Amino acid sequence: HISIVDSWFEKFKVYWDDYDYTSEHEVDKNLFSQRLGEFLYSPEGSKYRLKNFRFNGTFNCTGPAPEVLVSTFEYKHNALYGSKQKIGAMEDVKSVIRNLNFSEFVMPWARSYSNWETDKIIEIELYRNISMAMIVVGIMTLALIASVRTSFMVLLCVIMTLIDVGGLMHWWGLTIDTVSCIDLVLAVGLCVDYAAHIGHTFMIQIGSLNERVANTLGKIGPAVLNGGFSTFLAFVFLIRSDSHVFVTFFKIFFAVCLYGLYHGLVFLPVLLSLIGPPPYKTVERNVVNTKEREYLNCLDAGATQKCLESEYIEDKLKDSAVRETVIM
Template sequence: MKSRTENIDEINSWHSHFREYIETYKQGNTSFQDLIKDDAYFRKKLTQFLFSPKGAIYQANFWFAEKLVCGKPAPDILLQAIPFSHLRFERSSEWIPAMEEVEEIVESIPFSNYSFPIALTYINWKTDAIVGTELLRNVGIALICIFLTTLISLGSWRGSLLVMMCVLLTCIDVTGFMHWWGLTIDITSMNVIIISVGLCVDFCAHIVHGFLTGQGTREERVLYVMEKVAPAVMNGGFSTILALSLLVTSRSHIFISFFKIFLLICLFGLFHGLVTLPVVLACIGATEENSENKEEKGNDQTADVDEGFRHGSEMNKNVRKDAADDVEIVPEEIVLLSTTGAAEVENPPNCENTSNNNQELEKLSLKNLECSNESAAEKSTKNFTLNKILRHSRNKSVMLKKCPEQNTSNQNLESAGNV
């Protein structure tokens, strides 16, 4: 095995010494391979070898089914070990290929039973070998979760993609800058990076949310976000850096890695959230037409009310004023008299005049009473006209006209206007 790899420093195998022992004390010209095929001969000589001066050091490399006794044939062998040592390595890019090469060599040797290389350092080396794959997989799963979560909370697939893009760029920048700060991708840095993914969302999700809820063009909404939302995001980032500053004096590798990675996350997260993201939103953000479409869907539920208000504005243009009597005659049989004028209005046919003060008029307007023979648009129009007139006639007495063809018990007052 040593001849097949340059990563092995020394192999201390008992096989070569056992072969020398047999060749030295054998009788006759029989070859070593033929001698050890005899099971009784092999067990006898193995016991003698393990109790000899040269072979005694190898007793610890055997695990027998029973205790090994001097002068008796060796019991069944359950486990044997062949010690070897690697060269001294300095980085994971050296010891990971060395470990994988040893595994390939052991697997290719036709041992009679199952064989595998094992070492205490292989635990860390094996972790370093799979940590890169695990980091990519876990960050990918985290990005998918971020996209789904922001899609539900923001309600915009484009905004969710932008948030996921900023998080991905932040993680790439952090992992790249770790090399220049003396950090490697190990189990500690991998865990800190995965935890930091959630922190990256805060730097960009609020910006996208403020942009989507704003009004105006893309540029106007970006300015709104930078004025209203960006200061809070910046304060949050610098407060996090301030909280982590206490770890800078630590000598522990875990705490130092935690501080460096979180500092990079905050700096690059703020950069992408406050610089890169606003530029991207100003270029390819949701347009104002998309916002108007959402508003139109919401306005479909109140179409009848909007139609009534439109009719009301048209009817207000047709209002005629009587300058001599200070009387404003409103269409749809709405009549009000000013206390400053001396005019009198005769009762129209089948109608009865009633005097009320302003307080009663306001109470009647809140009831939104309607005549049964009118359409929904006409009813909304009269209510709109009444509310508009009441705002300008707080100190005037009014005269209302009741709707004809209604029973006294079920009579409803129409809306009124001011003079």
């Protein structure tokens, strides 16, 4: 992965080849400093003096070089395409340096390495953070809705919304970076609202599955739609921004609102109409108690035509043989 290495040390050895510097025996420290100072002021080594060394002091062309604090070698990578190639090249350089067993601190450094290091861990971080957010959302949804089946369906809507958002990100040319990762984790908490309200309202409706879904959409559907649309209005002006941060925020949250509303108002109701759970037992008991009170009130007041419009009261009247006293 390395195309060019510009090492002052190799040039230094060639420059002092006449002094047997390349021999196996150890060179005296004072002699090394004297020769290094002369080399760094020579035509071959002058380019390294300012950009590749930091000394503990100053020196001139006739004096020995001071103690070397830091020195660097320059190298260039081959043309690299994609994060996998870049990460592999960076790790290969690190491996080579580790295997050389330098006695002092040595590390490869480049401005682009900071981005490559981010690419190296960001995928794991993204999956981990989204998974943790999904676990928390699942626990809270289960605690508040109190229905395993409904909570699972709500969580399924969140997962499918995130998958659709990822697809639209790819179509829009967005990549996984720190900005998009933060937005995706935030999206988990945003898109759960659209499905959770539908699921909770469905649990407090009575009747057949289709009737409960219809009542749910009639009662909470407009509020969910208004909530999604008002959220869209809150960030719509970011579409004109030139900032990568704001443009990414707009694109991801637009997708969250779009697919969140779709799964909350279309996909989840269809799913509930097919395999939805029964309503809360407390809701059924409250409905029965309310109808019983209506039935007793009708008996006290004398059953009227208005009372007979209720199927429950009519059935109760038939069962108790009170229908004979009804005043038509």
